[in-house]
Amino acid sequence: MKPEAQQWVQLSASKAGALNPVVVNGAGFTLYRFDKDTADPSKSTCNGECASTWPPVVVAPGGKVFLDGVDRSKVGTVKRDDGTLQVTVGGWPVYRFSKDAKPGETKGQGVGGTWFGVAPDGKKAGVGVGNTGSGSPQPKPATSVVLFDDRNFGDPSQGLAGKGCQNVARDNVASSLQAQGSLKIWSERNCTGKSKVVNGDVSDLATIGFDNAISSVFFG
Numbered sequence: 001m002k003p004e005a006q007q008w009v010q011l012s013a014s015k016a017g018a019l020n021p022v023v024v025n026g027a028g029f030t031l032y033r034f035d036k037d038t039a040d041p042s043k044s045t046c047n048g049e050c051a052s053t054w055p056p057v058v059v060a061p062g063g064k065v066f067l068d069g070v071d072r073s074k075v076g077t078v079k080r081d082d083g084t085l086q087v088t089v090g091g092w093p094v095y096r097f098s099k100d101a102k103p104g105e106t107k108g109q110g111v112g113g114t115w116f117g118v119a120p121d122g123k124k125a126g127v128g129v130g131n132t133g134s135g136s137p138q139p140k141p142a143t144s145v146v147l148f149d150d151r152n153f154g155d156p157s158q159g160l161a162g163k164g165c166q167n168v169a170r171d172n173v174a175s176s177l178q179a180q181g182s183l184k185i186w187s188e189r190n191c192t193g194k195s196k197v198v199n200g201d202v203s204d205l206a207t208i209g210f211d212n213a214i215s216s217v218f219f220g
Contacts, residue, residue, distance in 0.1 A: 005060040005084055013069030013120040017106035018200075022117040022125035023070060023089055028103025031057060031094040035114040039091030039122060042078035046095065054095040054108070054115070058084040070120045090122010107208075110197045126199070141220040142181035147174035151204045163220050165191040171215040177202050184218040191216050 010026030023031045032054065036045045046054050058080070059065060065075055065087060077085040078093055086093045097108030097115070108115050109126060117125035144161035147168065148154055153176050160166045167189050168174070177185075178201045187193035193215070196208055205211045 005058045006063060007060050008064045008066060009057060009059045009087055010066045010068070011070045011075065011087070011089070012067075016104045016117065017109070019106055019109065019117045019126040021069070021120055022106070023094065023120055024103070025057065025096065026066075029096050029100055030104070030106050030108065031089075031118050032097055032108045032115050033089070033092040033094060033118040033122070033124065035116075037093050039088075042076065042088045042091045042093060044078060044080050044086055044093040046093075047081050051095075053098050055098060056080060056084070057087045057094045057096065059087055061085060074120065074122055088122075089118050089120070092118060092122045094118050113197055140181040142179040142183040143219055145177055145179040145183055145217055145219075147214060148176045148178070149173050151175045151206075153178060153201075153203065160217055161219075165216055165218050167216045168214055172212050174214045175205055175211050177205065177214075185210060185214045186216045186218065187213050189215045191218050 012024050013021040014024045016022050016024060016030045025031060034046055037043060044056060059077060067075060070089065074090050076088045078088050080086050088094065099107045106117060109117055116127060119125040144159060146157050146159050148157045158169055160168065171189065182197060182199040184195050184197050186195045196210055202208065
């Protein structure tokens with residue numbers, strides 16, 4: 001099914017969740033980029049089932065793209081395999097995430113380790129960027145983490161440190177975590193099952209679908 005091309009598309013630099021800045025559409029929904037696409041030349045590799053989960057942002061031929069806080073020189077279009085024109089930022093084709101149910105949600109951030117909110121310059125939003133808006137392109141790997149049983153870092157808590165995969169002593173009880181840098185959390189022991197990359201503190205693991213679900217952690 002071809003996505004419906006819009007006569008006009010709005011791209012705004014905004015804040016969504018922990019991502020600041022990130023590009024959102026006219027309705028305030030977060031827009032994402034896919035690591036398996038290419039930016040030079042622009043090419044989308046997300047078709048079929050992928051494009052159902054990640055609807056591409058498409059514009060009608062001759063349609064307009066309105067910008068707010070996004071540099072016009074960074075914005076373009078690329079022809080998709082189905083012939084529609086997909087909007088690009090910094091060369092990267094951009095998409096919505098079907099599981100973002102309301103404006104400001106960022107449930108697509110980090111999915112599969114390949115999907116990230118798109119920053120106004122086309123780079124990955126929220127990856128290795130401090131609150132100052134500058135930083136290295138990749139987050140620093142964490143070497144330790146504190147897992148709290150309650151949301152908002154409420155005790156009791158337990159700490160983990162080291163390199164590689166570490167099993168949690170009391171698993172499936174954490175509701176928040178604190179870490180300096182990025183790490184991968186897993187739903188099963190020995191770094192198996194469902195996983196999610198997190199970067200820094202998470203005050204409520206339910207927001208990323210991991211409440212009382214951490215059994216192991218991978219560092220570095």
